[in-house]
Amino acid sequence: MKMYPSDFEAAAxxxxxxxxxxxxQVRQAELIDGLVELLIQLVHKISVRAEKKVEGELNAEFRRV
Known part of the structure; x- marks a missing residue:
């Protein structure tokens, strides 16, 4: 059975x-899933930036040598 929140008044x-x-409970799970997904994306973005920075520093060191 499908009910909308506005239909709850008619129920016992x-x-x-x-x-x-x-x-x-379902809404809470959806919110938590969304927040976890955002956190994963943020950590991934930070990781990619850090990798690029380290690679750039290594390339600069190689060029200097």
Missing amino acids: PPVRLTLLAALC
Whole structure:
């Protein structure tokens, strides 16, 4: 059965609370997944920048020698 949050008013209180708890759980999982994905992207971007910087410094050292 598919219900929208606005349809919860028609449900009996125990059913309503159960459905709202399930909805909150799903939303929380979606938020956490999104935040973890952003963190992974940020760490990857920092790693790529660090690699480029180290490679540039090594190339500069080789040119100097």
